[in-house]
Amino acid sequence: MWDYSEKVIEHYRNPRNVGKLDDADAIGIAGSLACGDQLKIYLKIKNNIVVDAKFQTFGCGSAVASSSILTEMIIGKSLDEVKKITNKDIADQLGGLPPEKMHCSVMGYEALEDALKNYDDYVDLDDLREEPVKEKIICQCFGVTENQIWDAIKHNGLKTVEEVTNFTKAGGACGRCKDAIKDIIDTYYKKQEKEENTSLSPAQKILKISKVIETQIAAELQKDGGDITLVDIDGSKVYVKLRGKCSGCKNAMMTLKGFVENTLKEAVDKNIEVIEVE
Amino acid sequence: MNLIYLDNNATTKVDDAVLSAMMPYFSEQYGNASSIYEFARSASRAVQNARGQMKDFFNAENEKDIIFTSGGSESANLAIRGVLNMNKNKRHIITSKVEHPCVLNLYNQLEKEGYRVDYIGVNSNGELDLEELNEKVNFDTALVSIMFANNETGIIYPIQKVVEIVKSKNKETKVFVDGVQAAGKINIDVQELGVDLLGVSGHKFHAPKGIGALYVNPKTLITPLIIGGHQERGKRAGTENVPYIVGMGVAAGLAKDGLQYEATEVKRLRDKLETNLLKNIYNARLNTGVVNRVPNTTNIGFEYIEGELILLHLSDIGVCASSGSACTSGALEPSHVLRAMNVPFTSIHGSIRFSLSKYTTEKEIDYVIENMPPIIEKLIGISPYQDELAAIKKLKA
Secondary structure, three states: OOOOOHHHHHHHHOOOOEOOOOOOOEEEEEEEOOOOEEEEEEEEEEOOEEEEEEEEEEOOHHHHHHHHHHHHHHOOOEHHHHHOOOHHHHHHHOOOOOHHHHHHHHHHHHHHHHHHHHOOOOOOHHHHHOOOOOOOEEEOOOOEEHHHHHHHHHHHOOOOHHHHHHHHOOOOOOOOOHHHHHHHHHHHHHHHHHHHHHOOOHHHHHHHHHHHHHHHHHHHHHHOOOEEEEEEEEOOEEEEEEEOOOOOOHHHHHHHHHHHHHHHHHHOOOOOEEEEOO | OOOEEOEOOOOOOOOHHHHHHHOHHHHOOOOOOOOOOHHHHHHHHHHHHHHHHHHHHHOOOOHHHEEEEOOHHHHHHHHHHHHHHHOOOOOEEEEEOOOOHHHHHHHHHHHHOOOEEEEEOEOOOOOEOHHHHHHHOOOOEEEEEEEOEOOOOOEEOOHHHHHHHHHHHOOOOEEEEEOOOOOOOOOOOHHHHOOOEEEEEHHHOOOOOOOEEEEEOOOOOOOOOOOOOOOHHHOOOOOOOHHHHHHHHHHHHHHHHOHHHHHHHHHHHHHHHHHHHHHHOOOEEEOOOOOOEOOOEEEEEEOOOOHHHHHHHHHHOOEEOEEOOHHHHOOOOOOHHHHHOOOOHHHHOOEEEEEOOOOOOHHHHHHHHHHHHHHHHHHHHHOOOHHHHHHHHHHHO
16 A cells, blocks of 8 residues: 555545636646546636636546645636746645656646646746757657656656656556666756756865865776875866875876866866976 | 454465464473474474374375475565476466566566566456467467466456466476465465465455465475475575464465355355345446456456545445555556456546455345445545546436
8 A cells, every 4th residue: 555645644534626617717637537637726716816727637546635735726826936846835735745756747847837827827947948949759658748758857866767667657558768767867967967067166166176186086986996185276277296106107198187177077177277296 | 443454465364373372382382393392392383283284275186295384475585486497498487467466567677687577468358368378478488477367457367277287288397376366265286276386365265464375386396485494395405484374374264164165154254245236226336247256256347547546445344455546555556457357447446445354244245235325426526537437326326
């Protein structure tokens, strides 16, 4: 049996705002019958305020609870506030969901997003996110798009394929898209790291360089009996003292320097130049 | 609130007589059945006695044909790997699409190890495609494994016919039967069936969890899975689990005696439950054909509502059942058995399996018949498929 929170149990036993709004201003749908869960959300909007919301859900206990609490979360809120709601907020409001059930909260978020997209005055969420539209379907079995996976990674800090499956179902059936999911995860974190690095202040950059040397480079060199000491940093110039296993051998030292430089370029800044000091 | 346990295909209550037969072997008769001194003799005799009870349960020729295991999964693994290891020159296996995961996942693994596996399909009634089976058996087929009865639907497969077909195509091909869901529900006669190996699990027929048995006929050679001591004639190492073996022996005797009750009374209650739910709930649909089924099982789909949600609400009124929906297991895909039968998704996700036992009472069945319709009515109200539901209602009226 699932370890559902009190709040989840309370909501699937007594779901709030069940039904349909005949004069809805926006309707959003997420999920499908084949996948085993579908959520329809109806919004009544006046002067940019959600004045009423109702839902109909085909799904398990946590899907009903996610839908139910979502309607409670948005009624009375302005559209600007509603747009900020993520799946994580839904799960948090429910006092958490079992990892395998996180996709229920994602479905709530997607239905809401769909409803807002369908609302006339609405500005495309993708523009707000400043991220490219990625409607390419990654998981054929559950019809999960690249964009949905990207969002789930972003909002929940997902790191593994298994986590992505728990949150979006992608990869949960035939598993053929697992490589593609891994690629999206890698791309996301590479992109994030790049963004972090371009906005690094000089002090942050120094800290980052010394951290990379300490955790990645020194550890690697020490395996072979070598070592590295950071001497100074001046802009993009990094002065280090190197000690290789075959210190004195010029070729070996060149290779070593190349390894250090490439690692720092990759991790911190592509303009970094490593200078060896005696 | 009383507990109404209708999930006996998952596990069963240990019979009081079984438990009391086991107790002395924890406290007084704790000897190792393999020791030679007088004190251990009663443990050794108890194991021997239980072996005899299992022999009778299977109607095997000889007590030596019985190997005690830890349960259904081990029995299946021992049988399948054991046969394949003894027939290294053959690389082909045939099974069905509706086997239990303990068998299917093993075959997936064997495919990775280089075996070719054919998965025989079923029709929408759940009946096995025997023609397909006939076509697939060839000189390279080491093993055919078909379950006796399906855990989700209760459908009984024609094992005797399967054996005839297989042996007529290739005498050397061995037939393993996963008998876990048949044990205690219908008669198992390995000689009449003509099977080479058949596995059962004690906890499905009122013995405790953690004990099972594998029947291996004398003409079938297998290698052990667990290597170690000489127990079970070298086929399964490990100190004999005396109290559990004793318990399963007693349970097997009781089960054999209770088959008539299963076939009449348990079946009557199952049919009553099934008929009334189908009659009183408009979106209810029988997920199997009215084919040969074990007497205790029914699988009903409640269209356009989801199984886990039904189970949670049943649990709130004290009723235990199970579902083939994707959500209940943590797997994201719904029942492979119902999908193999082409049951529509609208019904698979809302499928509920009730499985009764000798302890199920008429009062309990009446309680479910009375209390389930309002639950379904409430959940129908939440469904986004109101138009489709209205159409079914009209059709049924």
